[in-house]
Amino acid sequence: MDQINQEPGKNEEENFRAHVDDINNIDKEFSDLQKLKMMNDGAEMQMNQSGAPDSHEMEQEEINNRSIFVGNVDYSTQPEELQSLFSECGIINRVTILVNKNTGHSKGYAYIEFADPSSVRTALSLSESFFKKRQIKVCLN
Incomplete structure (x- = not known):
């Protein structure tokens, strides 16, 4: 009510x-x-910040010391082709070609991780060389 x-x-x-x-x-x-x-x-x-970096940071730094950046990569390049080109420099752990997440097309650059840091020096000597009619740039990651 x-x-x-x-x-x-x-x-x-x-x-x-x-x-x-x-x-x-x-x-x-x-x-x-x-x-x-x-x-x-x-x-x-x-x-x-106690002075000792955590294990993830140490691992990432170690990977960076064994990796190179490869620019001006032909857009049709497959990871196996870069592996073949850089295999003369040393054992390769991983080849990553970056792609546009929306289109899936290559961005024209890659990262290569070697098993040994000494391979990086050899790989740097391939900078300015031609691969698939393009002059690639190789530099430290």
């Missing part, structure tokens, strides 16, 4: 306010979680 005497739309207004309160509570919880994450990230950074 109380509902009959209430003004029309009052329940909708109460529901709306309840939803606004819920949203405000969720927003506050999210803000609190962001603060906790920032504090946690800061603690991790301090641990990593």
